[in-house]
Amino acid sequence: MIPAAFDYVRAGSVEEALAALAEHGDDAKLMAGGHSLIPLMRYRLVTPGVVVDVGNLNGDLRGISVADGTVRVGALTRHSELEHSAELADACPMLAHVASMVGDPAVRHRGTLGGSLAHADPASDLPAAVLALGATLVARGPGGEREIAAADFFTGFLESVLADDEMLTEIRLPVSGGGWNYQKFNRRAQDWAIVGVAVAENAKGVSLVNMGSTPMRATAVEQAVAAGASAVDAAALAADNASPPSDLNGDAEYRGHLARVLTERALKAAGIA
Amino acid sequence: MTITDDTAGIGSRMLRKEDGALVTGEAKFVDDIHSPGELWMGMVRSTAAHARIVSIDVSAAQDMPGVEAVHTGAELAAMELWVAPLPCAWPVTDDMANPPHWPVAPETVHHVGEIVAVVLADSRYAAADAVEHVIVEYESLAAVASIDQAVADTEHAHTDLGTNKAYTWAIDEDPEGTQAAFDAAAHSVVCRFEQQRLIPAAMEPRGVLALPSPMGGDVTLYSASQVPHILKVMAAATTGIPEQKIRVVAPAVGGGFGAKLNINPDEILAISLANRLGRPVRWTESRTEAAGSTHQGRGQTQHIELASDSDGRLTAIRVKLDADMGAYMMLITPGVPLLGSFLYHGVYETPKFSFTCEGWFTNRTPTDAYRGAGRPEASYAIERAMDMLSYEVGISPEEIRRRNYINGGEPFEMWENPAGIFFDSGHYLPTLDRALDMADVAGLRAEQQRRRDAGEVKQLGIGMCTYVEICGLAPSRALGGLKYAAGGWEHATVRLLPTGKVEVVSGSTPHGQGHETSWSQIIATKMGISPHDVTVLHSDTAISPLGLDTYGSRSLAVGGVAISMAAEKVIEKARLIAAHQFEAAPEDVEFEAGSFSVAGTPSKSVHIQELGFVAFAAHDLPDGLEPNLQEQVSFDPPNFAFPFGTHVAVVEIDEDTGGVDLIGYFAVDDCGNQVNPLIVEGQVHGGVVQGAAQALYEVAVYDDQANIANPSLMDYLVPSAAEMPSITTDFTCTPSTTNPLGVKGVGEAGTIGSAAAVINAVVDALRPHGITDIDMPATPMRVRRAIEAARGGAS
Numbered sequence A: 001m002i003p004a005a006f007d008y009v010r011a012g013s014v015e016e017a018l019a020a021l022a023e024h025g026d027d028a029k030l031m032a033g034g035h036s037l038i039p040l041m042r043y044r045l046v047t048p049g050v051v052v053d054v055g056n057l058n059g060d061l062r063g064i065s066v067a068d069g070t071v072r073v074g075a076l077t078r079h080s081e082l083e084h085s086a087e088l089a090d091a092c093p094m095l096a097h098v099a100s101m102v103g104d105p106a107v108r109h110r111g112t113l114g115g116s117l118a119h120a121d122p123a124s125d126l127p128a129a130v131l132a133l134g135a136t137l138v139a140r141g142p143g144g145e146r147e148i149a150a151a152d153f154f155t156g157f158l159e160s161v162l163a164d165d166e167m168l169t170e171i172r173l174p175v176s177g178g179g180w181n182y183q184k185f186n187r188r189a190q191d192w193a194i195v196g197v198a199v200a201e202n203a204k205g206v207s208l209v210n211m212g213s214t215p216m217r218a219t220a221v222e223q224a225v226a227a228g229a230s231a232v233d234a235a236a237l238a239a240d241n242a243s244p245p246s247d248l249n250g251d252a253e254y255r256g257h258l259a260r261v262l263t264e265r266a267l268k269a270a271g272i273a
Numbered sequence B: 001m002t003i004t005d006d007t008a009g010i011g012s013r014m015l016r017k018e019d020g021a022l023v024t025g026e027a028k029f030v031d032d033i034h035s036p037g038e039l040w041m042g043m044v045r046s047t048a049a050h051a052r053i054v055s056i057d058v059s060a061a062q063d064m065p066g067v068e069a070v071h072t073g074a075e076l077a078a079m080e081l082w083v084a085p086l087p088c089a090w091p092v093t094d095d096m097a098n099p100p101h102w103p104v105a106p107e108t109v110h111h112v113g114e115i116v117a118v119v120l121a122d123s124r125y126a127a128a129d130a131v132e133h134v135i136v137e138y139e140s141l142a143a144v145a146s147i148d149q150a151v152a153d154t155e156h157a158h159t160d161l162g163t164n165k166a167y168t169w170a171i172d173e174d175p176e177g178t179q180a181a182f183d184a185a186a187h188s189v190v191c192r193f194e195q196q197r198l199i200p201a202a203m204e205p206r207g208v209l210a211l212p213s214p215m216g217g218d219v220t221l222y223s224a225s226q227v228p229h230i231l232k233v234m235a236a237a238t239t240g241i242p243e244q245k246i247r248v249v250a251p252a253v254g255g256g257f258g259a260k261l262n263i264n265p266d267e268i269l270a271i272s273l274a275n276r277l278g279r280p281v282r283w284t285e286s287r288t289e290a291a292g293s294t295h296q297g298r299g300q301t302q303h304i305e306l307a308s309d310s311d312g313r314l315t316a317i318r319v320k321l322d323a324d325m326g327a328y329m330m331l332i333t334p335g336v337p338l339l340g341s342f343l344y345h346g347v348y349e350t351p352k353f354s355f356t357c358e359g360w361f362t363n364r365t366p367t368d369a370y371r372g373a374g375r376p377e378a379s380y381a382i383e384r385a386m387d388m389l390s391y392e393v394g395i396s397p398e399e400i401r402r403r404n405y406i407n408g409g410e411p412f413e414m415w416e417n418p419a420g421i422f423f424d425s426g427h428y429l430p431t432l433d434r435a436l437d438m439a440d441v442a443g444l445r446a447e448q449q450r451r452r453d454a455g456e457v458k459q460l461g462i463g464m465c466t467y468v469e470i471c472g473l474a475p476s477r478a479l480g481g482l483k484y485a486a487g488g489w490e491h492a493t494v495r496l497l498p499t500g501k502v503e504v505v506s507g508s509t510p511h512g513q514g515h516e517t518s519w520s521q522i523i524a525t526k527m528g529i530s531p532h533d534v535t536v537l538h539s540d541t542a543i544s545p546l547g548l549d550t551y552g553s554r555s556l557a558v559g560g561v562a563i564s565m566a567a568e569k570v571i572e573k574a575r576l577i578a579a580h581q582f583e584a585a586p587e588d589v590e591f592e593a594g595s596f597s598v599a600g601t602p603s604k605s606v607h608i609q610e611l612g613f614v615a616f617a618a619h620d621l622p623d624g625l626e627p628n629l630q631e632q633v634s635f636d637p638p639n640f641a642f643p644f645g646t647h648v649a650v651v652e653i654d655e656d657t658g659g660v661d662l663i664g665y666f667a668v669d670d671c672g673n674q675v676n677p678l679i680v681e682g683q684v685h686g687g688v689v690q691g692a693a694q695a696l697y698e699v700a701v702y703d704d705q706a707n708i709a710n711p712s713l714m715d716y717l718v719p720s721a722a723e724m725p726s727i728t729t730d731f732t733c734t735p736s737t738t739n740p741l742g743v744k745g746v747g748e749a750g751t752i753g754s755a756a757a758v759i760n761a762v763v764d765a766l767r768p769h770g771i772t773d774i775d776m777p778a779t780p781m782r783v784r785r786a787i788e789a790a791r792g793g794a795s
């Protein structure tokens, strides 16, 4: 529980952060809320030589705006800000709701949307939400800015398409109407989901938490729903292309069962199938 | 619940004196105390459960910045830092196996987490870095990773012993009679319950700081301990440092639950190294480290059989325990199951009773006391088994209890139980009636039936438990009879200071219980003064030289009684001074609400607080009376105390996911007279949650190589307020006959009642599936699998 030695750089701007990343390469790690990075460092599971703190950056990087049918969320927006935003409650209520289901109040006060996505933990809530909502992620690097579809973002366990010298700056989501639902099954309020299911009608998205090595879409369910299947029939396919982990909270078979139960509940609650 | 601060004495809901410092962060814990030049210990811990140490390479670690020294176990032994292994104070049988437990393993390790080398460095970070660079080569030996494996006895946790069995202990006067009762029984049940291992997880981890005083050659040890007095004696015996040279201080201590009543390797290392090096030595455990280095709780396989007549009246109980000692006998490891041994018949009369416990070594972290220590296990077994008997007989769980309560549920005093001990007092039926009423069990049953009939996904379960516990440890003679090395008295000093204020010195050592408040209230009532005129001193062997500390719900029933008795002695001496002032005979002087007066002459009176200065100045004391008003008492209780109560738990089970929600909890406890009902309720609340935690959440998981799989609080699930319902409490009052205050003790009661109540509720919800038992913790997966199995296949 004692991290190894590291250098600390507090970035005053995105440019400074990118410069520090460029200088130190894969020896550097961005830190936003620190609520995933610091635990890993304390267990010495990661030992960055340099921590580049972007947690205090403000401006466009932190906050929510809605215009022209698009919701823009700065990557450094805290979970608690998503949870309590009146604009978001209107324009993309599922994201606000899912944010309110993350951890406990202290975690939500520090953790950021960008950090949660960049961390790419299949057990996290927000990645599944942005997948179901059909979000676009905006990253900046030495070569400038690029847009990445959420569906293309997650590549492996705690891995994404982000390069070592890139930083997420913004998340864009279509203003959503229609039904939605998020089912999170865990044992204690503060815990990660044993399994979670997010359903968003207008993006035609169904996504799964903790059902594989990445946050993932339940494509078989999506297709069945699109083809007019009932909630029961569509949900039966929830675990079809999943390879869920086995751990102390549940083995793969139980997770598959939960995915089917929760998908059925989510589809019914969202009024989609 | 109303909270008042009416500054009254015994019986008032006075706010705790301790809480201001605790909630504002002013209280100083061991980790808050620093000393210039201090060295941090970093423990190199075994990654193997059972292995011979082939070599330890400390060269790289030794050269790292900030590192003063790195010592292996063999080196430390050669340095003669200790003269004896870590102590076990409770050799329960003459032939109990007790392999030496050295603070640092010299040759062979017996559990993951055992210390094999110690780094001394100038910061915690430098120590942690160096620990990573110590290279240990092990030659593995077969590890005993479970109780089943220990009982099979083919591989041995201690190769030299040639067996895993540590001892056999029995209360079994008439085994044939018990068997005959089973042969003749109309109904019987045979149950096997697992008491899973628990990680105590107190809010403050353990930590030590040893300060040498090179000139005087003595050492002060600050330790997050519940037992500074016992630690002082044992540290002397273990290190060879003369006892009068050792001072032990337990500053603010953030919970213990038994896990801080041991004599730990780190404590001995700190005191011995500080003494040797002449420098302060410190250590604070990390959470992950705590999972393997601080003792764990429970760890038993229980076999319990009940026999009854056709009405469900018990005719015999037979119990066989297989208790997991872990790798070594720590301070009271072997005795923990025995603390429950007298209670496996619970609150029920049974003509025949047979109890046998076998203690087994495994290659896992040692077990020892954890809130309730042996008694939650006992009440779980009998209360679960009674429910199972009720299914057999076909009557309700409350009915089977009513039919079997001691003395038919009517009040009793000094009832001799089948194990030959005397229950001081009891009156069980009212706690059941009140609990059923408070919970509205009739209404709940109707709702349960409605949901069953409607085939709803969320089903209700209602469970109950009537527990009795043995506490107020303990009559010294009884402890001697059980081969416990020490006594069970408690010591107290009460002094009336020159200015009329009172100092109380407590031998029992608080670590969250609120002694400062309760003891002040006792003084307030006894001496007729404000509780705010009282200061309670404790937890420092230089201030409180005599004491036996806090565990086993003993503080009030033994220590609090000693305070009360010492206050009476002060009053008696003050009466002599008052009589002298009044020129009256002491027998004619009355004491009422703090004032002495002469019977029939109320105009002549003096307040006891005024006599503090009179006794101090000593200008005009009765002939032969010593100056000062300070009195001491060592109270050795004539008997244990036996609190009891009935708890009702209500759960909702999502049959599709298997998720269990504890949605209601109703506790009716009887701990005799209450000094502070607010503190009593707090103890019940915390205790209930700790038992419910065992029922639904907590388990120390070991893999087949005896590695602990969930050492962090991310995976070891301690429930929070969010998972718990609001707990409804009520009380009956059956005063103890063991002590003049009529008090019993309540620190462990909640835990002793709640695990059984919660699991009885879970099984009650699942009864329509034909399910009669489920293991703890009743995790969603386990519950779902039980439903699937009962339905005859997967979902």
Ligand SMILES: Cc1cc2nc3c(=O)[nH]c(=O)nc-3n(C[C@H](O)[C@H](O)[C@H](O)COP(=O)(O)OP(=O)(O)OC[C@H]3O[C@@H](n4cnc5c(N)ncnc54)[C@H](O)[C@@H]3O)c2cc1C
Pocket: A029, A030, A031, A032, A033, A034, A035, A036, A037, A038, A039, A075, A076, A101, A102, A103, A104, A107, A110, A111, A112, A113, A114, A115, A116, A117, A118, A119, A123, A124, A125, A126, A162, A166, A167, A168, A169, A190, A191, A192, A193
């Ligand atoms: C007790 C606890 C409970 C939790 N419970 C939950 C839960 O129930 N559900 C859940 O989803 N999460 C949970 N979390 C995780 C929490 O939501 C984290 O805050 C979040 O996952 C990461 O956000 P962060 O801002 O703290 O990221 P950090 O920890 O600062 O960073 C995480 C990773 O992302 C990278 N990174 C951060 N920001 C950027 C960026 N802008 N661009 C590129 N890379 C970046 C970092 O380099 C690092 O690798 C919990 C955390 C804790 C401590």
